[in-house]
């Protein structure tokens with residue numbers, strides 16, 4: 327049994343649950359108790375506050391965890407990043423009142439900065455030779471300048487709307503972050519095997535993510551022209567249609583490529599083009 331620590335609520339919760347579901351892990355209870363075993367895979371999910379995930383994995387309370395990289399780096403716990411998950415992307419930035427004139431980092435010399443990430447901030451300031459007063463607060467960091475508690479903030483920025491509504495502007499990006507899968511470095515062989523299987527499934531979901539399965543009907547005489555514009559994973563599948571002189575072409579391609587080649591396909595005589603989502607893909 328592999329125990330996975332995940333965020334009980336907040337920015338990673340929904341994407342994490344979706345990833346586990348797509349990896350075919352069905353949780354046996356709809357209600358969110360602290361610990362829920364899966365019905366069809368040897369894992370159990372432990373719901374925690376995101377702050378507690380790095381330590382729970384490092385100490386072995388959980389075997390692996392899904393957490394924001396920002397949280398993991400801040401806590402400096404002895405766990406390993408085994409996979410970057412590509413969702414919940416954000417950045418950790420310094421922001422100041424929007425009407426302030428800003429040239430460079432020296433603005434922060436001797437200022438008071440509110441944050442929930444004192445570790446990352448102090449090493450950044452130290453590296454850049456800035457002496458500032460770090461004021462640690464755990465929530466609603468963005469209101470600190472407005473109420474006179476600090477001159478600036480260092481916090482997560484995603485869409486940027488929190489900054490705008492608090493009349494702040496982002497002036498320095500200190501770190502880019504996304505969800506990561508972390509693991510305890512001393513897993514048993516049995517647990518490592520389950521983790522391998524989990525990673526295999528996550529990879530299959532990720533590979534499929536921006537790929538589409540496309541089908542189209544093509545006059546057989548134009549096949550060569552159509553095939554020359556299809557990038558495909560391997561060579562496409564070609565099947566004769568019941569109507570003589572026509573073939574059906576199937577292939578897999580990246581969604582962004584589709585928009586590049588759609589007109590070429592049409593001018594090569596392709597008709598009835600269907601684009602389907604791929605749920606999983608194993609290479």
Ligand code: PRP
Pocket residue numbers: 336337465466467468481482483484485486487488489
């Ligand atoms: C973070 C951060 C901001 C907000 C930024 O909070 O503290 O409040 O997200 O996102 P935006 O740029 O899209 O507006 P989070 O949602 O993680 O909640 P928390 O601060 O309560 O942990």
Ligand code: ZN
Pocket residue numbers: none
């Ligand atoms: Zn937070």
